[in-house]
Amino acid sequence: MDYATKKLAEEKVFKDPVHRYIHVRDQVIWDLIGTREFQRLRRIKQLGTTYLVFHGAEHSRFSHSLGVYEIVRRMVDDIFIDMPEWDESERLVVLCAALLHDLGHGPFSHSFEHVFDLDHEEFTRAIILGDTEVNHVLTRVSPEFPQKVSDVIAKTYENKQVVSMISSQIDADRMDYLQRDAYFTGVSYGHFDMERILRVMRPKEEQVVIKSSGMHAVEDYIMSRYQMYWQVYFHPVSRSAEVILTKILHRAKDLSQGNYQFKQEPTHFMAFFQNNIELEDYIALDENILLTYFQMWMQESDPILSDLSRRFINRKLFKYIEFDPANEYEKLSDLKELFYQAGIDPKYYLVHDSISDLPYDFYRPGEEEERVPIQLLMPNGKTRELSRCSEIVEAISGKRRSDHKLYFPEEVLLQDGTQKTLKKQILKVLRG
Amino acid sequence: MLEEHAKVVQFVSLAGSVTGRKKLQKMVYIAKKMKFPFNEKYQFHIYGPYSEELTLRVEELCTMGFLTEEMEDKGSYVQYTYQVTDKGTNFSNHMCEEQQHLNEVVEVLNSKSARFLELVSTLLFFDELPKEERIQKVHVVKGKLKFTETEMNEAFSLIEALEEIKLNAN
Numbered sequence: 001m002d003y004a005t006k007k008l009a010e011e012k013v014f015k016d017p018v019h020r021y022i023h024v025r026d027q028v029i030w031d032l033i034g035t036r037e038f039q040r041l042r043r044i045k046q047l048g049t050t051y052l053v054f055h056g057a058e059h060s061r062f063s064h065s066l067g068v069y070e071i072v073r074r075m076v077d078d079i080f081i082d083m084p085e086w087d088e089s090e091r092l093v094v095l096c097a098a099l100l101h102d103l104g105h106g107p108f109s110h111s112f113e114h115v116f117d118l119d120h121e122e123f124t125r126a127i128i129l130g131d132t133e134v135n136h137v138l139t140r141v142s143p144e145f146p147q148k149v150s151d152v153i154a155k156t157y158e159n160k161q162v163v164s165m166i167s168s169q170i171d172a173d174r175m176d177y178l179q180r181d182a183y184f185t186g187v188s189y190g191h192f193d194m195e196r197i198l199r200v201m202r203p204k205e206e207q208v209v210i211k212s213s214g215m216h217a218v219e220d221y222i223m224s225r226y227q228m229y230w231q232v233y234f235h236p237v238s239r240s241a242e243v244i245l246t247k248i249l250h251r252a253k254d255l256s257q258g259n260y261q262f263k264q265e266p267t268h269f270m271a272f273f274q275n276n277i278e279l280e281d282y283i284a285l286d287e288n289i290l291l292t293y294f295q296m297w298m299q300e301s302d303p304i305l306s307d308l309s310r311r312f313i314n315r316k317l318f319k320y321i322e323f324d325p326a327n328e329y330e331k332l333s334d335l336k337e338l339f340y341q342a343g344i345d346p347k348y349y350l351v352h353d354s355i356s357d358l359p360y361d362f363y364r365p366g367e368e369e370e371r372v373p374i375q376l377l378m379p380n381g382k383t384r385e386l387s388r389c390s391e392i393v394e395a396i397s398g399k400r401r402s403d404h405k406l407y408f409p410e411e412v413l414l415q416d417g418t419q420k421t422l423k424k425q426i427l428k429v430l431r432g
Numbered sequence: 433m434l435e436e437h438a439k440v441v442q443f444v445s446l447a448g449s450v451t452g453r454k455k456l457q458k459m460v461y462i463a464k465k466m467k468f469p470f471n472e473k474y475q476f477h478i479y480g481p482y483s484e485e486l487t488l489r490v491e492e493l494c495t496m497g498f499l500t501e502e503m504e505d506k507g508s509y510v511q512y513t514y515q516v517t518d519k520g521t522n523f524s525n526h527m528c529e530e531q532q533h534l535n536e537v538v539e540v541l542n543s544k545s546a547r548f549l550e551l552v553s554t555l556l557f558f559d560e561l562p563k564e565e566r567i568q569k570v571h572v573v574k575g576k577l578k579f580t581e582t583e584m585n586e587a588f589s590l591i592e593a594l595e596e597i598k599l600n601a602n
Binding site: 113119121154155156158160163164167206325326329330332333350351352354355356372402404 | 433434436437473475476477478479485488489491492495496497498519523526527569572573575
């Protein structure tokens with residue numbers, strides 16, 4: 001039998017708290033799950049530093065990837081099957097793309113990419129197309145198959161409908177992570193009727209659209225997304241942990257480039273510090289390794305690296321104040337100067353953070369051809385953009401909400417001892 | 433801190449005004465590909481390289497009163513025009529330094545249509561491929577737009593011209 005269509009002798013299932021079971025019948029999918037590159041995703045948390053606020057949020061990109069695969073499997077095997085607009089020959093490529101879409105995420109993905117100027121999507125493509133176990137499995141389907149899977153994930157695949165199943169404003173990726181993140185953080189928002197949404201999805205030429213009768217289920221999904229962003233993803237304390245994590249990596253990089261002698265050579269990081277990264281260096285890293293280094297760096301003689309590492313490991317995070325850059329941006333220069341005078345390096349200890357620093361998006365209809373909005377399929381066969389039909393969606397997608405914060409080590413400024421007057425002055429400026 | 437916001441204000445200021453969100457997205461992307469220091473992360477979307485970070489940053493700048501956003505209903509869609517306010521000019525002058533030759537690049541880009549910039553940015557997105565494959569890739573991902581050979585040639589000429597400007601800057 002052809003490898004592309006080969007089925008397992010018996011269906012395998014993974015028990016899953018969100019979808020109850022993940023079903024695998026395809027040999028290719030089973031083989032991909034067993035690769036070392038896919039197994040690595042068990043050691044990358046889906047929500048990065050969020051576990052420091054919502055302690056249940058220890059779930060991995062492995063479970064999310066299986067979840068996205070399961071949603072797409074249900075679309076193609078239960079919903080789209082026999083629909084004339086669905087091309088059955090795309091089944092395997094979309095299942096593989098769903099399973100592998102996050103393959104290139106690094107440890108604490110967002111901070112790590114930011115510090116070392118990397119892009120996880122590029123690494124996803126590199127793993128799929130490089131000399132890896134994943135590539136060997138995909139190549140057994142056909143020599144062109146890895147490129148096809150990579151193109152779907154990169155959104156450059158010719159069939160846009162296939163791309164939209166994984167990357168659009170209502171796709172399997174978002175539907176899984178909203179439910180999964182809600183489950184593991186324990187919050188009550190983030191739930192919506194996915195069964196209903198799946199039932200009203202219809203494949204069309206350029207994208208998957210939603211029957212207008214399912215609009216209320218989609219409204220619920222948009223509201224869940226909105227609430228999860230503000231309540232979980234943008235949580236100010238989790239952002240504080242992210243700020244410290246970023247600063248640890250920056251400090252270690254700066255020290256290495258300044259020929260600082262680490263007590264123990266940070267071998268896993270050297271390629272990143274020297275900007276000479278091979279795929280194997282990237283695959284070798286995971287969050288366990290980063291946390292081990294942070295533990296070791298707590299003992300380093302550099303006071304900034306050891307302090308920041310201690311803060312992250314022991315959850316002694318920075319405090320924050322609301323900041324209004326429109327009227328207070330000039331205050332930043334004064335603050336930086338005061339920090340210097342007090343012997344506290346503002347590069348590491350005074351940080352502005354806003355939502356544009358974060359890797360999430362809201363639903364927004366946008367301008368023509370800026371990005372693809374959610375389209376409702378009307379009874380007359382035409383499509384209409386969601387916010388033009390739904391007052392609820394129009395209300396939340398038309399409003400801007402910004403959020404700027406300044407992070408700083410408050411307890412250092414409250415300490416008695418050296419520079420007491422200066423520190424008091426800093427607190428006074430910070431608190432307005 | 434806020435330097436990235438200031439760079440976007442400076443960019444719009446150099447253009448005078450930018451009509452179209454898609455156009456602004458592509459202009460910043462092309463400038464970034466010319467190694468001007470913009471840090472917004474771009475990914476490929478159906479309509480070419482797109483940065484959610486830039487979208488959010490522009491929204492924040494409008495809320496801060498550093499940019500104005502004028503909306504024009506075009507019937508089936510809405511078009512937005514961006515300009516810098518006096519407050520925005522002060523902010524950008526305070527927060528970031530002048531970038532050599534950026535004004536020349538911005539001027540050239542702003543004189544082009546959004547459709548043409550979409551072509552240029554897509555070609556740049558695939559810049560690791562040989563020329564023929566890049567052209568082929570554009571036809572695959574942008575088949576509907578039916579770019580002509582003349583447009584392709586113009587796009588490559590523009591990329592060369594921009595690279596020259598940047599080369600002179602270094």
